[in-house]
Amino acid sequence: MGVAMMRPPLFASDYRASAARATRELKVKTLLRALVGRLHDALTTGDSALSVAFSGGTAPHILIRDASAEVVGRVTIDDESDLYVFCEFEDGATDVVIATASEDRLLEELVLHLRDGQPASQPVDAAIGMLVGQTIEDVERKLILQTLRHCKGDPTHTAFMLGMPLVTLCKKLSAYLAESASELPQVAAVTGLATGAYRL
Known part of the structure; x- marks a missing residue:
């Protein structure tokens, strides 16, 4: 053999x-x-x-x-x-x-x-006009979560698209996911992911 x-x-x-x-x-x-x-x-x-x-x-x-x-x-x-x-x-x-x-x-x-x-x-200018009245924190949170959804949950690609260091993005996502339990289903729905579907 x-x-x-x-x-x-x-x-x-x-x-x-x-x-x-x-x-x-x-x-x-x-x-x-x-x-x-x-x-x-x-x-x-x-x-x-x-x-x-x-x-x-x-x-x-x-x-x-x-x-x-x-x-x-x-x-x-x-x-x-x-x-x-x-x-x-x-x-x-x-x-x-x-x-x-x-x-x-x-x-x-x-x-x-x-x-x-x-x-x-100028679609961006039109979109910004609709954001008047919202806080910077709310706008940033929505932009980050929508970009994460667009990137299918990939934090590295999301950070690249946002022009943000990956460490900063991960800290922000951790803060969003650490919010009260009543808001977690909404976060999951916005991102299109289950809250435990990916790891940072």
């Missing part, structure tokens, strides 16, 4: 590095895919003939083309800073126009540079 040859196990550090790369790549692709719809709405209204397309692979990005299918800009997420980066292609040169953590700020710059400053719709 022969002895079966076993492959040596992957080192834990190799596995962690590989898992971190895969997780980051998935996060970048998810954020850029979600951004495509907003870019399309902001850049294709009126007489503008710009098109927006997501490209995956090892270097995911969004390409913006004019009516003649010429690439006029590209949106990526920087590997080191996790900021959205918008590069404009003009006269054969590539210029970084903006690097920001805010999708709304990114959209403003894209409109200014690619639609000759034509105003884009």
Whole structure:
């Protein structure tokens, strides 16, 4: 009876590095895919003939083309800073126009540079108008819980989207979940999760 040859196990550090790369790549692709719809709405209204397309692979990005299918800009997420980066292609040169953590700020710059400053719709301003009269704490709590729901309970992705340190987010979530028992079902309903469905 022969002895079966076993492959040596992957080192834990190799596995962690590989898992971190895969997780980051998935996060970048998810954020850029979600951004495509907003870019399309902001850049294709009126007489503008710009098109927006997501490209995956090892270097995911969004390409913006004019009516003649010429690439006029590209949106990526920087590997080191996790900021959205918008590069404009003009006269054969590539210029970084903006690097920001805010999708709304990114959209403003894209409109200014690619639609000759034509105003884009302001859904965020309209939403802020509806928040008048609520406390900052209530608004922050709702935003955090809705973002957590959007991220399917993933605190790391939630912290990234909110531009908040993960430790700060976890402290806030712990405070929310430590509230009185009568409010816990409401928290679970808002997040779409059972209160014990994930660990921080």
